[in-house]
Amino acid sequence: MRVKDKIVVLTGAASGIGRATAILFAKEGAIQVLSDIDESGLKETYKALGSAKERTTIIKLDVRNSDEVRNMIDSTIDKYGKIDVLIVNAGVVRVGPVETFPDDDYDLLIDVNLKGTHHTCKFAVPYFKKQRFGTIITLASVAAHIGQVAHANYCSTKAGVLGYTRALALDLAPYNIRVNSVSPGATDTPMLQSDVAKQARDRGVDYDAVKKEFEEEGVIGRWAKAEEIATGILFLATDDSSYMTGADLRLDGGWTTK
Numbered sequence: 001m002r003v004k005d006k007i008v009v010l011t012g013a014a015s016g017i018g019r020a021t022a023i024l025f026a027k028e029g030a031i032q033v034l035s036d037i038d039e040s041g042l043k044e045t046y047k048a049l050g051s052a053k054e055r056t057t058i059i060k061l062d063v064r065n066s067d068e069v070r071n072m073i074d075s076t077i078d079k080y081g082k083i084d085v086l087i088v089n090a091g092v093v094r095v096g097p098v099e100t101f102p103d104d105d106y107d108l109l110i111d112v113n114l115k116g117t118h119h120t121c122k123f124a125v126p127y128f129k130k131q132r133f134g135t136i137i138t139l140a141s142v143a144a145h146i147g148q149v150a151h152a153n154y155c156s157t158k159a160g161v162l163g164y165t166r167a168l169a170l171d172l173a174p175y176n177i178r179v180n181s182v183s184p185g186a187t188d189t190p191m192l193q194s195d196v197a198k199q200a201r202d203r204g205v206d207y208d209a210v211k212k213e214f215e216e217e218g219v220i221g222r223w224a225k226a227e228e229i230a231t232g233i234l235f236l237a238t239d240d241s242s243y244m245t246g247a248d249l250r251l252d253g254g255w256t257t258k
């Protein structure tokens with residue numbers, strides 16, 4: 001077991017990559033604190049953990065709310081005395097041309113993807129500095145590295161996550177804390193499915209036509225399974241990646257190599 005008895009805090013655990021990560025880390029022996037704004041999805045994830053449920057706490061929270069995030073971090077420390085792995089995964093996507101992009105959607109992207117990432121790290125960092133071990137993993141995206149049609153606002157938040165991760169890695173290196181990001185390509189989750197559906201509606205084309213475009217972005221020619229991103233997150237959580245910090249792991253099926 002690769003993370004046996006490690007204390008793992010994971011946001012966005014109710015769906016997609018977060019759920020697949022929670023299931024993988026449970027199999028690998030972690031003790032987990034899983035959170036999400038979607039309580040029923042979180043309960044579904046919890047159910048999928050089998051006997052690892054005993055080693056799991058679930059917390060409904062909104063990463064936009066700094067008090068709720070602080071409570072999650074503080075209660076984890078109260079219960080376990082440390083955090084070994086912090087996985088900052090909660091995120092949202094909204095797509096559309098900039099000239100008609102609703103202000104509410106832009107605020108949501110900034111508040112969840114950027115501020116939510118910051119809140120989650122902010123309250124954990126003092127504990128990490130004190131304990132002088134641990135690793136932080138953020139979720140950037142292929143969208144942090146390249147432009148995507150109708151994704152200007154989403155791309156800007158994910159490029160921000162990349163910058164945040166690199167800079168935080170410098171701040172925490174003297175404390176023996178590694179900070180890295182993962183950049184998934186097109187990954188088959190409710191987020192990508194809703195993104196493709198919206199683009200299909202906006203352009204008046206079939207869902208499958210837009211799906212095919214996404215599949216052809218990478219050289220592997222298909223969407224990733226969420227489990228294929230979770231294995232990358234596990235790699236960054238263990239000493240297998242002990243010489244990596246401030247780095248980004250691109251799990252994009254070759255999208256950015258073209």
Ligand SMILES: NC(=O)c1ccc[n+]([C@@H]2O[C@H](COP(=O)([O-])OP(=O)(O)OC[C@H]3O[C@@H](n4cnc5c(N)ncnc54)[C@H](O)[C@@H]3O)[C@@H](O)[C@H]2O)c1
Binds near residue numbers: 012140142183185187
């Ligand atoms: N699916 C992809 O193709 C893809 C590609 C690149 C990056 N990503 C990133 O990976 C991460 C996970 O995405 P996913 O594809 O699994 O999406 P998803 O929609 O399946 O899961 C995201 C989870 O975040 C939660 N969440 C959203 N807003 C929240 C909030 N305010 N507070 C707490 N939780 C909140 C959702 O409820 C959901 O459970 C995101 O950061 C996303 O940007 C996904």
